[in-house]
Amino acid sequence: MTKLDQIFVSTKHWLVGLAPEMLQSLASILLSIIPIMAVFGGCFAVTTILERKGLGRIQNRFGPNRVGPFGFLQPMADGIKMLTKEDIVPFQSDKVMHFLAPIVLTVPIWLAFSVLPFGRNMVAVDFNAGILFFFAAGAASELAVFMAGWASQNKYSLMGAMRAMAQMISYEVPLVLSAIPVIMIAGSLSLPQIVEAQAGYGAGWFPQWHVFTPWGLAGFGLFLVAATAESNRSPFDLPEGESELIAGFLTEYSGFKYALFFLGEYLGLFAISGLAVTLFLGGWHAPLPILEWLPSWFWFFVKFASLIAAFIWVRGTMPRLRMDQLLNLSWKFLVPLAVLNLFVTAVWHFSSNWQSFGGLAARWLMCGGLLAAAYVLLGRSLSRGQGTPRKYTYAE
Amino acid sequence: MLGSGLIKGLAQTAKNFFGSYHDPARMVTVEYPEQKRVVPEASRTIPFLVYDGEDPELGLRCTACKICEVECPTQCIYIVKNTSKKPDHVGKMQFHPATFDIDISVCMGCGICAEVCPFDSIKMDQVFELSTADRFESLLLHKQQLAKPNSYFGKIHPTEAGEIDIRREQDKRKAEAKAKADAEAKARAAAEVQNAAANSAAPPPSPQTVTPA
Ligand code: SF4
Ligand code: SF4
Numbered sequence: 001m002t003k004l005d006q007i008f009v010s011t012k013h014w015l016v017g018l019a020p021e022m023l024q025s026l027a028s029i030l031l032s033i034i035p036i037m038a039v040f041g042g043c044f045a046v047t048t049i050l051e052r053k054g055l056g057r058i059q060n061r062f063g064p065n066r067v068g069p070f071g072f073l074q075p076m077a078d079g080i081k082m083l084t085k086e087d088i089v090p091f092q093s094d095k096v097m098h099f100l101a102p103i104v105l106t107v108p109i110w111l112a113f114s115v116l117p118f119g120r121n122m123v124a125v126d127f128n129a130g131i132l133f134f135f136a137a138g139a140a141s142e143l144a145v146f147m148a149g150w151a152s153q154n155k156y157s158l159m160g161a162m163r164a165m166a167q168m169i170s171y172e173v174p175l176v177l178s179a180i181p182v183i184m185i186a187g188s189l190s191l192p193q194i195v196e197a198q199a200g201y202g203a204g205w206f207p208q209w210h211v212f213t214p215w216g217l218a219g220f221g222l223f224l225v226a227a228t229a230e231s232n233r234s235p236f237d238l239p240e241g242e243s244e245l246i247a248g249f250l251t252e253y254s255g256f257k258y259a260l261f262f263l264g265e266y267l268g269l270f271a272i273s274g275l276a277v278t279l280f281l282g283g284w285h286a287p288l289p290i291l292e293w294l295p296s297w298f299w300f301f302v303k304f305a306s307l308i309a310a311f312i313w314v315r316g317t318m319p320r321l322r323m324d325q326l327l328n329l330s331w332k333f334l335v336p337l338a339v340l341n342l343f344v345t346a347v348w349h350f351s352s353n354w355q356s357f358g359g360l361a362a363r364w365l366m367c368g369g370l371l372a373a374a375y376v377l378l379g380r381s382l383s384r385g386q387g388t389p390r391k392y393t394y395a396e
Numbered sequence: 397m398l399g400s401g402l403i404k405g406l407a408q409t410a411k412n413f414f415g416s417y418h419d420p421a422r423m424v425t426v427e428y429p430e431q432k433r434v435v436p437e438a439s440r441t442i443p444f445l446v447y448d449g450e451d452p453e454l455g456l457r458c459t460a461c462k463i464c465e466v467e468c469p470t471q472c473i474y475i476v477k478n479t480s481k482k483p484d485h486v487g488k489m490q491f492h493p494a495t496f497d498i499d500i501s502v503c504m505g506c507g508i509c510a511e512v513c514p515f516d517s518i519k520m521d522q523v524f525e526l527s528t529a530d531r532f533e534s535l536l537l538h539k540q541q542l543a544k545p546n547s548y549f550g551k552i553h554p555t556e557a558g559e560i561d562i563r564r565e566q567d568k569r570k571a572e573a574k575a576k577a578d579a580e581a582k583a584r585a586a587a588e589v590q591n592a593a594a595n596s597a598a599p600p601p602s603p604q605t606v607t608p609a
Contacts, residue, residue: 057416058409062425317409318402333398379398 005295008035009121032124036113044266045075051312058316082259090153090252097151102253102260105144108137109264112271117192119284119297130191131183134275135176138230141268142168145239145249148261152252160248163323164239167229170330171236175226177338178219181345182210182279191275195283205289209282214367215345218375220280222338224310227276229330231269233311235318238326273307274300281307333382340374437553440520442500443509445542448485452543457517459484460493464509464518472502473509484515485564486571496542500526501535516560522552 003010012031019027049064049072056063065071089098115130117123127133142165149161183189186197198209210216229236240248250261277283281303284296291299321329344367351363415422426433447455460477476495484490509518521544528534550557 054413057413060412060416060422060424062423062427313406313409313413316413317405376397383398 005120005297007295008119008297032114036124037110040113040267040270041263043270044263045079047266047270047308048078049074051315054309054312055316058313079259083256085255087255087257088252092153093252094151094153097147098252099257101144101148101151102257102264104147105141105264106260106267108140108144109267109271112137113267113274115191116271116274116278117195117283118274118300119295122284122297123192126192127190129189131179131189131194131275131279134191134271135172135179138268138271139168139172141264142172144264148253149249152249154252156246156251157249160239160241160245160251163245164232164249166323167232167236167238167326170327171226171229171334174222174330174334174338175230177335178222178226178341179275179279181215181219181341184342184345185210185215185349191278191283195278195285198282199285201289207282207285207287209280209285211280211282213348214364214371215341215348216280218337218341218344218371220276222334222341223276223280224307225329225334227269227272228311228314229326231272232265233269234315235320236326237320238323241320243320269308269311270304273304273311276307277303328382333378336378337371337374341371344370435522435524437555439522440507440510441505441524442503442521442526442537443498443507443518443542444521444544445496445539446517446519446546446549447543448546450545452540452545454482455545456492456539456543457484457515458493458496458513459490459515459517460496461491461515463512463514467508467512468503469506469508470502470504472499473497474499486567487575488571493539496539498537498542499535500537501531516564519549519553519556 012028015031016024016028052074053063053065053071063071064074067073067077089095112134114124115127115133123130145164145168146161149157149159149164152158182194186194188194188197198207200208202208206212211220232239238248239245240250245251250258253261277300284300286292286294286296286299347370348363348367351359351366354360354363412422446457448457449455460475462475462477465471465473465475474495474497475493478492478494480492481489482492505520507520510520546557546561550561
């Protein structure tokens with residue numbers, strides 16, 4: 001059992017041991033990087049095809065089913081197409097920036113994977129401020145998006161980039177604010193330790209994941225909404241809204257650079273889903289004690305895959321928001337709720353010795369009630385005036 | 397409450413997703429090369445020539461009258477009249493085309509040719525898989541490619557073909573009846589002539605031959 005659980009770790013140690021003394025640290029680094037790139041690169045290919053098929057099913061279509069068995073070789077065909085397409089650089093563009101933007105987008109996202117624990121002892125860098133590093137690396141992608149939009153010398157690109165900036169800055173706030181309660185409770189910035197904090201089972205079977213607490217549930221919801229916006233996915237895909245901006249900051253990109261942007265976007269989604277699993281869904285812990293015989297990395301990827309499926313599901317359901325609605329949602333709803341969640345978390349933390357049945361109920365009622373009331377009230381104020389015909393002041 | 401619409405939407409898409417696996421009626425897609433939708437009777441693409449019977453040469457209804465060639469707005473029909481004649485369905489001797497070409501790269505499928513043809517010869521086809529790698533020769537259809545049996549016409553446009561068949565059958569019967577009547581009349585006339593001849597051979601006593609008493 002532990003053998004299977006630790007199979008990747010022990011294989012790595014064995015392989016590193018084979019290398020000469022001098023090169024061992026280098027080998028260790030490479031053996032951490034290459035599997036991560038291979039696994040998540042593969043995930044990217046599989047996700048694109050599954051997403052297209054899933055969206056098809058949601059719309060009562062088949063989705064791609066022509067290339068290979070059931071269309072599963074479609075990503076390869078797409079890859080070949082992308083690689084062989086002409087790489088057009090606009091004459092007036094800032095050539096260096098235009099070239100650098102896709103690279104600047106993908107590199108920090110790869111870096112973000114290095115602090116995620118994929119299983120027991122399976123973290124590339126056990127960094128004691130891992131979550132901080134993760135957010136710092138994730139924020140660097142904003143720079144790349146703006147670089148792309150600015151360097152393209154195109155109105156659509158610039159508008160897309162502006163939107164992307166506004167959106168990412170607004171949603172970075174609730175994203176980080178919704179992660180802070182976890183740090184407060186776990187008392188650590190290190191992701192493996194946050195996972196450790198969710199170990200064990202209450203009453204012998206109930207998993208102690210953060211999502212099963214009032215503040216954790218609220219935080220998880222907030223985190224998912226903010227994460228969707230951060231990874232530029234529908235319904236928050238305004239920066240590349242095809243209907244109004246062609247493809248936003250991607251307008252002037254073609255061929256392999258476009259593919260890199262695409263890759264970066266999906267990797268960002270993977271990274272943030274991995275973080276959501278780590279922060280709220282108990283990381284690599286099994287949901288029930290009797291299921292613990294399955295390896296830890298298996299549980300991580302099960303949770304990870306279900307989150308990705310949820311993102312695809314949401315993408316297939318929601319229409320795109322308008323810019324003002326987008327910003328309203330962040331500043332008038334998510335941010336206040338996230339700040340309140342900090343308070344609720346503090347209450348939860350200081351009431352941790354109410355372990356009697358009545359005490360637990362009171363604790364749940366208090367924290368959950370506060371959040372639910374805030375949700376209803378904020379929601380009502382957010383949707384005030386919605387659903388009534390819109391009044392145009394100047395455009396009569 | 398905020399979010400109730402989202403849940404409703406998510407439920408709907410989930411229903412679509414799972415429904416698409418066990419309820420084939422949901423899927424509107426016709427997987428084209430393997431499955432084909434039946435085209436409606438009134439649909440039309442390019443013209444073709446109808447022939448009766450087995451032999452496309454002998455049965456071709458076209459009489460090379462060139463009305464369609466003149467009327468075609470895009471001038472994509474090219475006809476050369478043959479010197480010989482052959483009988484049509486009513487037995488009348490008619491010309492027929494030595495060459496009948498339609499350039500389907502120019503034809504716009506308007507159906508005017510089919511409307512003006514007085515011999516029910518040119519009709520609109522329903523073929524649509526016409527793409528080819530050669531844009532010159534393969535898009536110029538000759539008489540041999542254009543000629544299709546009446547049974548095919550009956551299959552793609554049953555209503556129109558049925559009416560035409562009945563009309564042609566009536567014409568044919570009328571013509572036959574007329575021919576028969578003509579033949580009878582001719583026979584009668586001939587008989588009369590014969591009678592007259594016989595009478596003249598054994599003439600009744602004429603005033604001239606009456607011997608003067
Ligand atoms: S197809 Fe009809 S209209 Fe055209 S030449 Fe033949 S008989 Fe005349
Ligand atoms: S369908 Fe129209 S364009 Fe085509 S041959 Fe007939 S008359 Fe000409």
